[in-house]
Amino acid sequence: MRYRPKNYKVEDQKIFTRLKKNNPYIALLYNFPKILIPHPSIENFQNHFENKKKDSKDKSHLGKIHLEIGCGSGRYLIENAINHKKDSFIGIELRYKRLVLAAKKIERQNIKNILLLRECGEYFDEYFQQNSLDFLHINFPDPWNKKSQRKHRLINHNFISKLSYTMRSNGEFRLKTDHLEYFETVFKILSDSKDFTIIEHTKDLHESIYNDKNILTEFEMLFKSKDNPPIGYFLAKKINKKNN
Numbered sequence: 001m002r003y004r005p006k007n008y009k010v011e012d013q014k015i016f017t018r019l020k021k022n023n024p025y026i027a028l029l030y031n032f033p034k035i036l037i038p039h040p041s042i043e044n045f046q047n048h049f050e051n052k053k054k055d056s057k058d059k060s061h062l063g064k065i066h067l068e069i070g071c072g073s074g075r076y077l078i079e080n081a082i083n084h085k086k087d088s089f090i091g092i093e094l095r096y097k098r099l100v101l102a103a104k105k106i107e108r109q110n111i112k113n114i115l116l117l118r119e120c121g122e123y124f125d126e127y128f129q130q131n132s133l134d135f136l137h138i139n140f141p142d143p144w145n146k147k148s149q150r151k152h153r154l155i156n157h158n159f160i161s162k163l164s165y166t167m168r169s170n171g172e173f174r175l176k177t178d179h180l181e182y183f184e185t186v187f188k189i190l191s192d193s194k195d196f197t198i199i200e201h202t203k204d205l206h207e208s209i210y211n212d213k214n215i216l217t218e219f220e221m222l223f224k225s226k227d228n229p230p231i232g233y234f235l236a237k238k239i240n241k242k243n244n
């Protein structure tokens with residue numbers, strides 16, 4: 001069994017009081033029961049997901065499934081969800097404050113097709129069945145720059161094989177990062193993979209033909225206002241085995 005953070009709100013009020021004194025956002029996580037799951041499990045995720053479908057205006061199946069890992073305070077996730085109202089969006093993030101800020105925006109704008117999980121992105125595959133995920137978006141993953149830290153990176157061979165399992169044929173994985181060494185490492189893993197093909201890529205997104213359809217993230221806006229580094233972007237497609 002993998003480690004899951006304890007739910008001190010339920011299990012130990014004394015510890016919970018101490019924790020929320022240090023970081024008030026810990027307590028605020030629980031204020032958005034329809035939007036944010038502070039302690040996700042496969043069961044409560046599935047229940048929330050089903051309820052979201054019932055909540056949707058036309059009561060029909062909520063189209064394609066998008067996952068964004070490390071969604072921060074939700075700028076990209078929210079714009080994407082507004083642009084694709086029939087699809088379902090799941091945002092995974094670890095930081096309390098960013099999750100609360102995202103949940104507040106989602107609530108304020110009355111957006112019904114987003115669910116947030118406080119979870120480690122590495123475990124995304126626990127929530128999706130084989131061939132179920134349509135889109136994965138990862139924007140500016142922590143680069144873990146030093147060689148000795150690279151083992152902590154989110155995207156590696158193991159991550160890509162889990163993606164291969166959970167993603168549908170023709171599913172799409174989009175990555176943006178200003179860390180060009182990380183970009184090249186992931187690009188190579190995908191280029192070598194028999195399960196994916198890269199159909200769009202650039203090492204300078206804002207100067208490329210892909211810039212028009214680009215949705216800015218919070219970090220990207222910050223970069224633009226500062227030293228504006230070139231941003232690597234690719235779109236990799238899961239290969240449809242039937243066509244091979």
Ligand SMILES: C[S@@+](CC[C@H](N)C(=O)[O-])C[C@H]1O[C@@H](n2cnc3c(N)ncnc32)[C@H](O)[C@@H]1O
Pocket residue numbers: 069070071072073092093094095098119120121122138139140141142154217218219220
């Ligand atoms: C550099 S920030 C980018 C945030 C956002 N994607 C953007 O572009 O504005 C990286 C984000 O990933 C989150 N993060 C880092 N490691 C993670 C993990 N293992 N699982 C989920 N989120 C993670 C961080 O908390 C942070 O919000």
